[in-house]
Amino acid sequence: MNKIVSKARLSDEVFRIEVEAPNIARERKAGQFVIVQTDTEWGERVPLTIADADPHRGTVTLIFQTVGVSTHRLAELEPGQSIEAMLGPLGNPTHIERFGHAVCVGGGIGVAPMHPIAQALKQAGNKVTIIIGARTKDLVILEDEMRAIADELIVVTDDGSYGRKALVTEPLKELCGAETPPDIVVAIGPPVMMKFCAEATRPFGVRTLASLNTIMIDGTGMCGGCRVSVGGQTKFVCVDGPEFDAHQVDWDGMLLRLRAYKSQEDAAHKALHDGGQCRLDAMADDARKKAEAEGGSR
Amino acid sequence: MNMHNAGDLGAKAKEVLAGLDGRELGNKDRMALPVQDMPCQDPLDRARNMEEVALGYAEAQARIEAARCLQCKNAPCVSGCPVSIDIPGFIAQVAKGDYHAAADVIRKTNLLPAICGRVCPQEKQCQAPCTLGKALKGVDKAVQIGRLERFVADRERAAGGAPMPRVAAPTGKRVAVIGAGPAGLTVAADVRREGHEVVIFEAFQKPGGVMVYGIPEFRLPKAIVREEAEKLERMGVSFELNYLVGRTRPLSALLEEDGFDAAFVGVGAGLPKFMGIPGENLVGVFSANEYLTRANLMRAWDRERAATPIYPSRRVAVLGGGNVAMDSARMALRLGADEVHVLYRRTRDEMPARAEEVAHAIEEGIVFDFLASPTEVLGDEKGAVRGLRVMSYELGEPDASGRRSPVAIDGSEHDVPYDTVIVAVGNESNPLLAKTTPGLAVDRKGHVLVDESQKSSLDGVWAGGDIVLGAATVILAMGEGRRAAAAINEYLRAKD
Numbered sequence: 026m027n028k029i030v031s032k033a034r035l036s037d038e039v040f041r042i043e044v045e046a047p048n049i050a051r052e053r054k055a056g057q058f059v060i061v062q063t064d065t066e067w068g069e070r071v072p073l074t075i076a077d078a079d080p081h082r083g084t085v086t087l088i089f090q091t092v093g094v095s096t097h098r099l100a101e102l103e104p105g106q107s108i109e110a111m112l113g114p115l116g117n118p119t120h121i122e123r124f125g126h127a128v129c130v131g132g133g134i135g136v137a138p139m140h141p142i143a144q145a146l147k148q149a150g151n152k153v154t155i156i157i158g159a160r161t162k163d164l165v166i167l168e169d170e171m172r173a174i175a176d177e178l179i180v181v182t183d184d185g186s187y188g189r190k191a192l193v194t195e196p197l198k199e200l201c202g203a204e205t206p207p208d209i210v211v212a213i214g215p216p217v218m219m220k221f222c223a224e225a226t227r228p229f230g231v232r233t234l235a236s237l238n239t240i241m242i243d244g245t246g247m248c249g250g251c252r253v254s255v256g257g258q259t260k261f262v263c264v265d266g267p268e269f270d271a272h273q274v275d276w277d278g279m280l281l282r283l284r285a286y287k288s289q290e291d292a293a294h295k296a297l298h299d300g301g302q303c304r305l306d307a308m309a310d311d312a313r314k315k316a317e318a319e320g321g322s323r
Numbered sequence: 324m325n326m327h328n329a330g331d332l333g334a335k336a337k338e339v340l341a342g343l344d345g346r347e348l349g350n351k352d353r354m355a356l357p358v359q360d361m362p363c364q365d366p367l368d369r370a371r372n373m374e375e376v377a378l379g380y381a382e383a384q385a386r387i388e389a390a391r392c393l394q395c396k397n398a399p400c401v402s403g404c405p406v407s408i409d410i411p412g413f414i415a416q417v418a419k420g421d422y423h424a425a426a427d428v429i430r431k432t433n434l435l436p437a438i439c440g441r442v443c444p445q446e447k448q449c450q451a452p453c454t455l456g457k458a459l460k461g462v463d464k465a466v467q468i469g470r471l472e473r474f475v476a477d478r479e480r481a482a483g484g485a486p487m488p489r490v491a492a493p494t495g496k497r498v499a500v501i502g503a504g505p506a507g508l509t510v511a512a513d514v515r516r517e518g519h520e521v522v523i524f525e526a527f528q529k530p531g532g533v534m535v536y537g538i539p540e541f542r543l544p545k546a547i548v549r550e551e552a553e554k555l556e557r558m559g560v561s562f563e564l565n566y567l568v569g570r571t572r573p574l575s576a577l578l579e580e581d582g583f584d585a586a587f588v589g590v591g592a593g594l595p596k597f598m599g600i601p602g603e604n605l606v607g608v609f610s611a612n613e614y615l616t617r618a619n620l621m622r623a624w625d626r627e628r629a630a631t632p633i634y635p636s637r638r639v640a641v642l643g644g645g646n647v648a649m650d651s652a653r654m655a656l657r658l659g660a661d662e663v664h665v666l667y668r669r670t671r672d673e674m675p676a677r678a679e680e681v682a683h684a685i686e687e688g689i690v691f692d693f694l695a696s697p698t699e700v701l702g703d704e705k706g707a708v709r710g711l712r713v714m715s716y717e718l719g720e721p722d723a724s725g726r727r728s729p730v731a732i733d734g735s736e737h738d739v740p741y742d743t744v745i746v747a748v749g750n751e752s753n754p755l756l757a758k759t760t761p762g763l764a765v766d767r768k769g770h771v772l773v774d775e776s777q778k779s780s781l782d783g784v785w786a787g788g789d790i791v792l793g794a795a796t797v798i799l800a801m802g803e804g805r806r807a808a809a810a811i812n813e814y815l816r817a818k819d
């Protein structure tokens with residue numbers, strides 16, 4: 026059992042929770058993830074990246090988006106309540122060294138796992154440029170935290186509601202085309218974004234890593250559900266990854282595999298909202314109404 | 324029609340038993356007694372439910388089956404048992420009707436008889452050398468030792484379970500058991516009895532290892548595994564679930580910083596093997612590990628309640644010929660598939676699966692395509708499986724081992740439509756612990772190297788089960804666990 030000590034709603038769909046997990050807080054390194062289960066009888070095992078950890082407090086911070094039933098259940102938990110099971114830290118830590126100039130590209134919720142990686146890269150003496158991308162202003166997360174780390178921070182939104190109106194690949198290409206291109210690029214975000222980051226850096230020959238979040242059950246090297254073709258070889262994200270050379274990943278194959286349970290996930294998700302079971306919808310509505318009543322705008 | 328109806332089999336056994344009228348039996352009489360079939364759920368019913376298939380002997384059946392045992396002085400059966408149960412000893416008690424005494428005999432060497440009675444490949448172990456089977460010219464005519472073992476264990480469970488093993492006074496020594504599968508649970512019991520403190524570290528949310536994630540409910544009810552874990556808890560063993568040694572904490576830290584005096588590594592099988600053919604990463608191709616874990620541990624068979632999804636399958640191909648292949652095929656049927664095929668490159672005789680499981684699968688309507696193996700998984704425009712390209716084989720000349728190896732028939736490739744492919748061709752070893760434990764010697768395939776007492780290359784560290792053996796069985800894992808526990812107890816005594 027892992028007690029939630031604090032919780033914040035970063036946007037309609039994005040939550041940050043700080044959870045008691047002293048062992049994980051002590052051992053985790055940048056790039057690793059956990060598997061959480063809100064209900065060990067019937068619940069799903071959900072892999073989530075670690076956004077931060079405090080070994081002294083014995084807590085880890087998770088930032089997640091409510092994309093399906095299980096993440097909804099997780100978001101419904103309040104401080105004082107517990108997650109029934111949390112396993113980790115899983116996966117290989119990011120290989121950190123002094124590369125020179127490192128560019129960290131975080132898209133959407135992918136900014137969360139990028140945070141400890143950017144931190145570690147900075148500590149290792151790299152010049153760190155961070156690109157944060159989001160669909161819209163509301164979905165920009167960890168801007169202040171990233172600004173504190175970055176030598177340069179670039180924020181882009183798809184709709185131009187905040188920062189520059191662009192996809193992350195635009196500033197990424199500009200950086201790669203500069204007189205002194207980056208020595209390494211790390212991209213974390215939606216698979217499509219990572220795929221296009223790989224395509225953006227490929228012509229410049231800039232080494233690019235991507236952190237994959239595939240379908241996974243045990244996360245310990247047993248089920249093989251997380252397999253992905255990298256450089257023509259089958260690799261397991263949980264024990265060989267989660268980070269791989271983005272230029273070698275078979276992105277199209279991975280995108281297809283991610284959709285394996287799409288129809289079932291969509292049906293469950295729809296049932297949750299339509300059935301009025303989703304407390305988060307109600308909470309969000311209340312918050313919106315309250316904000317409107319106060320004359321504020323979000 | 325159900326050939327194995329419990330009522331019919333029980334009634335018939337009663338008649339036979341009454342006919343014996345308590346008289347002294349000679350070997351000829353014993354040999355003439357009918358082999359007692361295992362009562363089972365009707366094949367058509369059970370193929371659509373998750374309840375246990377085999378129902379267990381009625382008492383009269385057990386008495387007759389026990390009476391078939393010739394009580395051979397040399398007891399060849401015992402040498403076939405990986406944990407050397409005194410088989411004639413316990414069977415003699417069953418024949419007398421003293422099931423309590425029978426359970427006591429088994430318990431001396433086997434801690435988990437309700438499990439072994441169900442999942443051991445008896446026809447390859449204790450029943451293979453059985454004198455009666457030899458005399459009657461068929462291993463299927465041997466004394467049904469496994470069924471008797473199950474009968475005895477189930478009787479005892481029904482009567483409230485085995486008496487708690489005595490736990491010696493605390494020694495102050497601590498033992499870490501890594502992995503709560505059959506090997507680890509066995510070690511924990513044996514080491515705890517000596518009075519040592521035992522902590523079992525398990526990565527999953529439930530103890531049992533392959534007995535909960537792999538072997539399905541219809542073959543091994545999870546309640547039995549749970550009872551065994553609870554018994555250990557009552558003995559004072561503690562469980563650290565959701566704890567992956569090697570990641571949550573390195574093994575070396577358990578020994579050097581956390582005060583454990585010894586450790587047992589029983590982390591089980593690892594990464595699933597695939598065929599290495601094109602199309603294996605298509606949507607709809609699963610390792611048996613994944614398929615079964617979803618269905619068993621995550622309970623995806625209960626679509627209403629489980630959050631974990633399972634792939635909707637109509638036509639399923641299972642690749643492989645072992646128990647895991649049988650479990651996958653029969654699970655797919657229970658999850659609603661219309662047609663399930665098992666593709667195996669050799670023939671039924673060479674299949675490594677437990678004979679009873681193959682027979683059950685056939686009864687349930689699983690189709691066996693022998694001498695067949697795919698060369699490619701075919702996909703549609705959405706990247707989902709649409710079929711297999713299958714090569715046919717014939718048995719060639721015997722090789723050095725005397726086995727006739729399959730030879731591909733040129734030009735025999737043909738396409739067969741499937742929407743799901745489950746690959747059950749074994750596992751590689753899990754690299755995690757070796758990778759995170761400096762000095763732990765492994766072989767080329769990543770299996771932990773051990774000596775005859777199961778001791779690894781590291782001081783104070785023993786290992787057993789699939790991480791040593793590769794893909795083996797529950798009982799072999801238990802056997803290794805018993806050996807390791809004896810060595811650990813010895814080591815801790817000497818440490819005083």
